[in-house]
Amino acid sequence: MEKRINSVGKVKATSVEFKDELLLECGQVLKNIKLVYETYGELNEDCSNAILVCHALSGNHHSAGYYEDEDERLGWWNALIGPGKAIDTNKYFVVSPNNLGGCHGSTGPSSINSETGEVYGPDFPVITVSDWVNCQVLLADYLNIATWHSVIGGSLGGMQALKWSLAYPDRIKKAGVIAAAPKLSAQNIAFNEVARQAIITDPDFQEGHYQKYNKLPKRGLRLARMVGHITYLSDEAMKEKFGRELKEGKLNFGYGVEFEVESYLRYQGDIFAESFDANTYLLMTKLLDYFDPADKFNGDLVKAFESIKAQVLVVSFTSDWRFSPARSKEISDALLQAGKDVSYLEIDSSHGHDSFLFAEDRYVRSIKAFLGSDS
Amino acid sequence: MEKRINSVGKVKATSVEFKDELLLECGQVLKNIKLVYETYGELNEDCSNAILVCHALSGNHHSAGYYEDEDERLGWWNALIGPGKAIDTNKYFVVSPNNLGGCHGSTGPSSINSETGEVYGPDFPVITVSDWVNCQVLLADYLNIATWHSVIGGSLGGMQALKWSLAYPDRIKKAGVIAAAPKLSAQNIAFNEVARQAIITDPDFQEGHYQKYNKLPKRGLRLARMVGHITYLSDEAMKEKFGRELKEGKLNFGYGVEFEVESYLRYQGDIFAESFDANTYLLMTKLLDYFDPADKFNGDLVKAFESIKAQVLVVSFTSDWRFSPARSKEISDALLQAGKDVSYLEIDSSHGHDSFLFAEDRYVRSIKAFLGSDS
Numbered sequence: 001m002e003k004r005i006n007s008v009g010k011v012k013a014t015s016v017e018f019k020d021e022l023l024l025e026c027g028q029v030l031k032n033i034k035l036v037y038e039t040y041g042e043l044n045e046d047c048s049n050a051i052l053v054c055h056a057l058s059g060n061h062h063s064a065g066y067y068e069d070e071d072e073r074l075g076w077w078n079a080l081i082g083p084g085k086a087i088d089t090n091k092y093f094v095v096s097p098n099n100l101g102g103c104h105g106s107t108g109p110s111s112i113n114s115e116t117g118e119v120y121g122p123d124f125p126v127i128t129v130s131d132w133v134n135c136q137v138l139l140a141d142y143l144n145i146a147t148w149h150s151v152i153g154g155s156l157g158g159m160q161a162l163k164w165s166l167a168y169p170d171r172i173k174k175a176g177v178i179a180a181a182p183k184l185s186a187q188n189i190a191f192n193e194v195a196r197q198a199i200i201t202d203p204d205f206q207e208g209h210y211q212k213y214n215k216l217p218k219r220g221l222r223l224a225r226m227v228g229h230i231t232y233l234s235d236e237a238m239k240e241k242f243g244r245e246l247k248e249g250k251l252n253f254g255y256g257v258e259f260e261v262e263s264y265l266r267y268q269g270d271i272f273a274e275s276f277d278a279n280t281y282l283l284m285t286k287l288l289d290y291f292d293p294a295d296k297f298n299g300d301l302v303k304a305f306e307s308i309k310a311q312v313l314v315v316s317f318t319s320d321w322r323f324s325p326a327r328s329k330e331i332s333d334a335l336l337q338a339g340k341d342v343s344y345l346e347i348d349s350s351h352g353h354d355s356f357l358f359a360e361d362r363y364v365r366s367i368k369a370f371l372g373s374d375s
Numbered sequence: 376m377e378k379r380i381n382s383v384g385k386v387k388a389t390s391v392e393f394k395d396e397l398l399l400e401c402g403q404v405l406k407n408i409k410l411v412y413e414t415y416g417e418l419n420e421d422c423s424n425a426i427l428v429c430h431a432l433s434g435n436h437h438s439a440g441y442y443e444d445e446d447e448r449l450g451w452w453n454a455l456i457g458p459g460k461a462i463d464t465n466k467y468f469v470v471s472p473n474n475l476g477g478c479h480g481s482t483g484p485s486s487i488n489s490e491t492g493e494v495y496g497p498d499f500p501v502i503t504v505s506d507w508v509n510c511q512v513l514l515a516d517y518l519n520i521a522t523w524h525s526v527i528g529g530s531l532g533g534m535q536a537l538k539w540s541l542a543y544p545d546r547i548k549k550a551g552v553i554a555a556a557p558k559l560s561a562q563n564i565a566f567n568e569v570a571r572q573a574i575i576t577d578p579d580f581q582e583g584h585y586q587k588y589n590k591l592p593k594r595g596l597r598l599a600r601m602v603g604h605i606t607y608l609s610d611e612a613m614k615e616k617f618g619r620e621l622k623e624g625k626l627n628f629g630y631g632v633e634f635e636v637e638s639y640l641r642y643q644g645d646i647f648a649e650s651f652d653a654n655t656y657l658l659m660t661k662l663l664d665y666f667d668p669a670d671k672f673n674g675d676l677v678k679a680f681e682s683i684k685a686q687v688l689v690v691s692f693t694s695d696w697r698f699s700p701a702r703s704k705e706i707s708d709a710l711l712q713a714g715k716d717v718s719y720l721e722i723d724s725s726h727g728h729d730s731f732l733f734a735e736d737r738y739v740r741s742i743k744a745f746l747g748s749d750s
Contacts, residue, residue: 026628126628186613186636190605193637194598197644200630201594203578219576223569227602230565238561244667251665253401253501255571255657259664261561262568269572282630289634290626292619 004066007074007082008040008089011065015105018138022100028125032114035139036105037061037097040081041089043143050145051087051371052136053077053096054153054160057228057284058276061098061105064089079359086359086367092149100135101127101283109279110211122208122279129156129291133163140171150371152176154356155323156284159291162331165310166293176367178315179356181327182301182334183292188322191231192285195224199278208279217278222269224281229268234319234352301334311341313370315363317355318348343370379441382449382457383415383464386440390480393513397475403500407489410514411480412436412472415456416464418518425520426462426746427511428452428471429528429535432603432659433651436473436480439464454734461734461742467524475510476502476658484654485586496654497583504531504666508538515546525746527551529731530698531659534666537706540685541668550683551742553690554731556702557676557709558667563697566606567660570599574653583654592653597644599656604643609694609727676709686716688745690738692730693723718745 015036022030038061043050053063055076064081066074080086081094098106101124109124140148151161151172158180165175181188199205202220206213233241242261257263297303312335316328325346332344347363349355355363390411397405413436418425428438430451439456441449455461456469473481476499484499515523526539526547533555540550556563574580577595581588608616617636632638672678687710691703700721707719722738724730730738 126630183619185610186617186619186634187605187608187610189619189634190601190613190636190640193634193640194601194605196630197601197641198573198598201598223573223576223598226565226569226572230562230569233562235560235562238565242561244558244561244564255501255575255661259561259564259568261565265565265568266572286630 004074006085007078008065011038011040011062011067011075013038013061013105016139016142018142020138022131022135022138024125024131025128026125030100030107030125033100033107033135033138034105034111035097035100035107035135036102037095037139038063038065038075039096040064040094041092043093043145047145048147049091049149050093050095050140050143052140052148052151052164053081053087053094054132054136054151054157055096055099056153056155056157057288058225058272058281059157060102061096063096064094076357079357080364080367086364087152087371088368092371095139095143095145097136097139099132101132101280101287103277103280108277109208109283110277119211120279121211124279124283126286127283129159129163129287130167132160132287133167136160136164137168137171146171148172150174150176152178152367154178155180155353156288156291159288162312163291163293165308165312166304169307169309172310174371175310175312176315176370177312177328177331179317179320179323179328179353180314180331181323182294182330184289185327189289191227192289194227196282196285198223198227199282205278210278216273218273221276221278221281222273225272225276226265226269229265231322232353234321234350236319236350237352237354240350301330302337305334305338305340308335308338308340311370311373313343313345313366315345315347315356315366317351317353318346319350320353320355322353379449381460382453383440386413386415386437386442386450388413388436388480391514391517393517395513397506397510397513399500399506400503401500405475405482405500408475408482408510408513409480409486410472410475410482410510411477412470412514413438413440413450414471415439415469416467418468418520422520423522424466424524425468425470425515425518427515427523427526427539428456428462428469429507429511429526429532430471430474431528431530431532432663433600433647433656434532435477436471438471439469452732454732455739455742461739462527462746463743467746470514470518470520472511472514474507476507476655476662478652478655483652484583484658485652494586496586499654499658501661502658504534504538504662505542507535507662508542511535511539512543512546521546523547525549525551527553527742529553530555530728531663531666534663537687538666538668540683540687541679544682544684547685549746550685550687551690551745552687552703552706554692554695554698554703554728555689555706556698557669557705559664560702564664566602567664569602571657571660573598573602574657580653585653591648593648596651596653596656597648600647600651601640601644604640606697607728609696609725611694611725612727612729615725676705677712680709680713680715683710683713683715686745686748688718688720688741690720690722690731690741692726692728693721694725695728695730697728
């Protein structure tokens with residue numbers, strides 16, 4: 001309850017359905033797109049204080065505050081969004097959508113395709129970060145936001161902020177690119193592929209038509225999440241959190257839970273498998289794999305960044321091995337070489353990739369200063 | 376074919392069935408244990424030149440040479456074992472068993488339990504590195520080897536070498552502990568747990584009784600191997616090997632193979648799932664998780680090492696993130712503090728954990744010198 005005191009308070013999700021079609025990068029067109037989103041704070045008169053918060057792989061629109069008095073769920077970035085916090089809702093109007101393809105109310109694989117009257121399922125097109133940004137443009141237009149004060153996010157969220165600054169240089173003033181990478185490494189793709197194969201080879205996946213057959217590929221989704229969780233935490237964080245502690249204090253010479261870390265992973269996998277859509281998870285991993293802004297510039301990131309006008313803050317965390325500081329430096333180095341306005345910050349943290357979710361003091365102060373500075 | 380020229384040539388596996396019972400660490404007793412093994416080189420008159428080669432997680436007794444003229448399979452450590460090689464078969468008599476619990480001929484979960492007349496399956500006891508070493512003692516006795524010139528192995532193989540030096544200080548002169556760790560970290564256990572859960576939750580696993588039902592949990596075994604492979608290779612090695620190369624040169628916006636690394640992982644998973652036993656794989660991961668020689672000494676590795684008399688060579692590889700150089704240093708530091716005869720070697724290599732399989736020049740020369748030195 002204590003955490004609520006400093007939060008934006010009770011929030012409510014809202015939604016919008018766009019009349020415009022969206023031409024996707026794959027060539028397909030999506031119609032009647034619905035986006036669910038939350039907002040915190042007030043939009044000022046000249047609409048110049050709007051901040052777009054972008055979620056990562058399994059995130060959603062609920063990034064701050066809480067829903068019901070009885071419902072303990074605080075938003076995923078509640079530590080950073082709120083009155084007086086890093087993203088100060090006394091000053092800014094925060095917009096937090098569930099992205100296209102999501103499974104928390106926005107149009108996605110589990111939605112009804114209005115053209116067929118059936119659930120999209122596996123026929124939902126494979127979308128890209130570019131498509132997400134284009135879809136967020138529709139939301140910005142709808143909310144009368146010509147230019148974002150800032151676009152900010154961690155991990156895949158940071159990639160969206162970067163893409164905004166590339167694709168719509170005149171509609172974004174500041175980009176917060178946190179715990180991200182300019183593109184995935186082969187190892188990153190490999191972990192995603194294991195997650196995908198876990199889902200796809202689950203007999204209940206039914207080639208993606210599980211809803212139609214009233215099944216859920218929970219086994220696969222559970223494994224996918226377990227693998228994911230290992231990459232979100234650092235070896236160090238796991239050591240601090242679990243060490244080699246035995247759940248029952250002794251070895252059992254069996255395959256039940258023995259070490260605390262096993263119990264943690266199974267639990268995380270179980271709750272995720274109950275609440276997330278498998279086709280959406282597949283999509284999200286593809287969004288990550290495909291992200292490569294330098295691809296159309298023969299791999300030249302400096303050239304790719306030429307169009308950027310926004311002021312950029314790049315943040316990395318020492319214990320993050322999913323997207324290590326070296327990967328963030330690739331972004332900031334290329335921005336520097338392209339003559340852009342960039343600051344780079346490496347935060348000491350033991351939480352691994354998940355560090356971006358925690359309100360570490362230097363991290364909070366830097367984001368606050370970055371957002372508050374004149375650009 | 377070129378690799379054959381320098382090999383030990385055509386080899387044949389042999390086997391022995393022990394009359395002695397084996398009391399396991401879990402308290403159970405195993406009878407009529409059969410071990411399959413290969414030998415290379417000649418045992419000298421005073422039986423003082425025998426080297427025990429210990430395999431890792433998914434290894435077996437076939438560590439050098441080849442079987443048939445038409446069969447291309449070279450032993451897994453063929454790069455290091457052979458005439459004039461690091462483990463010189465002109466000088467040494469190399470003994471290479473398939474460990475207890477294995478699935479390549481030695482008594483294991485897929486063997487018939489002589490007491491019930493049925494396949495052990497999931498009822499095969501959970502064994503430990505200690506049990507492996509005790510079983511190898513039976514083999515040493517059978518082969519008339521009172522003292523090993525050396526016991527050597529990589530990864531889980533290195534843990535066996537270490538355990539030999541601890542448990543039978545008078546029966547081992549040199550221990551080669553390569554790419555190992557004094558115990559698994561929480562992250563190591565976590566990866567093993569994902570592999571286990573992939574197997575156990577495969578509907579074809581049938582609670583381990585898949586043989587009885589004529590099924591094979593291939594999906595699970597495939598996923599387990601895919602996860603494993605990511606941890607065997609370094610990010611760097613994956614980058615060199617695959618980068619972000621697209622199999623068909625372009626994105627397909629689908630879930631077939633797109634990136635080369637996906638193709639590699641699926642292939643590795645497929646062949647493993649065809650050839651390895653799931654219950655054995657579960658066992659092997661438990662052997663790793665349980666290994667902790669300091670456990671009975673309140674975590675004090677220096678105290679644990681007091682009994683050691685062997686000369687020890689500890690080798691690590693710079694790009695190994697499964698068992699990093701820091702983990703090997705824990706072993707060598709504790710040996711030094713315990714006043715033991717230890718050399719530590721860190722090899723520059725980009726192959727990740729798999730580096731111990733490659734004949735890197737400095738690595739080969741060091742092992743050769745270590746084995747050849749007077750102790």
